[in-house]
Amino acid sequence: MTYCVGLRLDRGIVFASDTRTNAGFDNIATFRKMHVWERDGDRVLVLLSAGNLAVTQAVISNLNEQIDAHRDDGEPSLLNVETMFRAARLVGEAIREVKKVDGPELEVFAASFILGGQIHGEPPRLFQIYAEGNFIEATKDTPFFQIGEHKYGKPILDRVARPEMGMGDAAKLVLLSFDSTLRSNLSVGMPIDMTIYERDSMKLGAQRRIESDDPYFRKLSRSWSEGLRDTFGRIESFEMSEDATAPLPFGKAKA
């Protein structure tokens, strides 16, 4: 299983992905799911992938071959398109290409991507690209995308994510979302790859592979658990005394 998050802020974008892939619970391996293309001063593109590893690797390979093939001939590739929208379309086309080749042999064609970054002349943009090759873009209302095992980590993002957050707070939030996911689904696994893109920097920002013994992550996880339990303890209990409540409108079968 996979869990990846992209969070677009006013100040930039935070990307994170887990690194576990499995083909059954007895065959687990670590693969990176974060892919970067960069041209200093001109563009930074980060692509997070979820789904069948053979499919997602084929998509990445197609995109890289396209870059090599079209370095000089003017045909589009991730390193020369002029907008993030065009870049997202290239990823979608690469997915459709792989689907054409491998899809008929596959029972399930599973692949989804988060593409974010900035190309000179545009603000930073963030897209989610589906297995069908079409895509949606993040907005102020919903500034994040998740792919893979997304449900456990969504409540905290729903409550806290705001475009005006600082990058450090956003990184903390994304790691908390991972913490919830890791606790509830064992097949999403550490380490976590995290990278930051700061708006208008036109180069990749700080990157980090966060291992399971990372002191910050361990402290974050512990502080969050303690804080949740404290908050829980401070809220008054729900006492349903028999006489204080209206009975439910259901008939009881009585002997």
Added chain:
Amino acid sequence: MTYCVGLRLDRGIVFASDTRTNAGFDNIATFRKMHVWERDGDRVLVLLSAGNLAVTQAVISNLNEQIDAHRDDGEPSLLNVETMFRAARLVGEAIREVKKVDGPELEVFAASFILGGQIHGEPPRLFQIYAEGNFIEATKDTPFFQIGEHKYGKPILDRVARPEMGMGDAAKLVLLSFDSTLRSNLSVGMPIDMTIYERDSMKLGAQRRIESDDPYFRKLSRSWSEGLRDTFGRIESFEMSEDATAPLPFGKAKA
């Protein structure tokens, strides 16, 4: 969509279910998903249902017809079996019966149940019953079951649920789990039906239908959001300064 929780404590069991059913987003209705059988001083059984409404209603009807048919002839029904295990088996058999009749016409046969309660001579027990008719029982290690849209509400249960909790705290916890689910999935809907069974009482305890304007639920939801944000704010940010971090082991494609 549906969300139901059963939480077995040392002191009894808390049951809760939402009440929304839908056949597409433009056809939403309220149905109760909590069903009770009771014989004062002898047994209390509570059944929560998720899945195709036609299937789950047929299962309940079969169980009720069985009670009427076997009131005097000694054949087993929910009101005369001697253990909760036997009761769970009856529910499983009812599911298989419905599957035999309606299953072949259905593209997906979706049904799952939580059965809990107490029969004289046994401690309270809690089961999750699958569409296949087989079932598992809650233990001290995992004292709760969820059916339906279970992922959003699982992290808080994982962190806080303990068999030794008081009933009021457990009811609060279950409502928090609903709050997270309701925020993230619009097709799980208020009101929430909640009922409490207190160990060895041999009668159904307090029951409540919690509407969306319920003052306790609104306050709980608000206090929890504020508490989470406070806790979030108190944890230090994750600052990834470029020089303090080891770069990720990925090659960047550079032009």
